[in-house]
Amino acid sequence: MTERKRGYIDVDALQEELAEQGDVVERIAGFYGVETGQLHTTANETRMACQFACGKTEATGDRAISLKTRGDATLWRCFHYGCTVRGNVLTLMHWMKHDRPPAGDRLQGREFKEMAEDLKALVRGEPRTTKAESHNEPTSTKDTADKSAFNIPLKDSENERARSLVNLDEKFVTDVAEMSPQAASYVRSRPYMTPEIMQKFRCGYLPQDAGSLLRGHFVYGWADQHGDILTWFGRNLNYETQHRKWRRAGDSSKEPNKFKFVKGFHRGLVLYGENVFRSEANAEQVRDMGVIVVEGPNDVINLNALGVPAVAVCSNTVTEKQADKLAALACEFSNGTVSVMFDLDRQGENGAGQTVLKLAQRCCVRYAWTTSLSDGRFSDRQPESVTPEEWEKLIYTALTA
Structure with a gap:
């Protein structure tokens, strides 16, 4: 038998193990802090938009990339017209990390070693080394874009139409008696969503005749840390019905x-929710619990109604920028601790694991809850479903023990 060299990494075995662990795309994206947009996943395949800088001149459809997750190896390719981007797990990881193809037709030498090390860390649940620590490679197109990207408050926008949307919430309906049946059902199923708290978080139902792209949605305002609105985003009130139909339709x-x-x-x-957190966070309470980070806006709103300050990433993974902000917030308001409280489903737990690893490079971090808490009582639960009694008797007690 040929003796393997010291430091040998069995890439084929690691790729198979990654496929067996599931959620391949989500885990790779979370590992590198990349936002993939909407994913379309079946038992054998994941489809998503192509966001790579491969010379395309227009946005792709949200199923342009196909990644096969069953078989001898995980293979992917982009079907956007004129695109030839394709490869295996390592090339997908290279694209997500550097937003460019390998120097040659395939990964070789230093590039292959770098991706193999990343794959080993990903499969084993270890934090990755940063690009600066790795090989001092030049800044990629994606790095430059990320550093130059920024959000401007609507009130300061050069676009007159954007400035006119600063007070869009003046058109919101917060009385369930005046909402559409779907909106009323959405609000009634969330007891914490009172008119008072909707006003605080600048959210509510936007009627169909409101003359906005978000009309007919339950709309949320996303403010910066000072309270200035950066954007409005809407919850599809027909999502559950539409999703059931989609599942029945297959692909x-x-x-x-x-x-x-x-x-x-x-x-x-x-x-x-950072603006509300900053204005209402109780120093002693945050010191005991840490800065609680959740997935979605309703999680923040429900916890706020319980008297618990929290912020959300509006995803089930955290980006590098968000991790930096969370660490800074923790140093400012607590003893430098962030408590991760993502949904206790498969996607949430996978994302929480990646988030904990990323935050551990910056500050103290812990899980706010797990599926094993109270003998599995919170399995498949979201923070927005937590009741006052559950918080006081179970979660707060566990957090401050």
């Missing part, structure tokens, strides 16, 4: 989106 139709974001807004740069 024959486009998967519906739960939320609708305005193009040009970079949510990976900011934290939802």
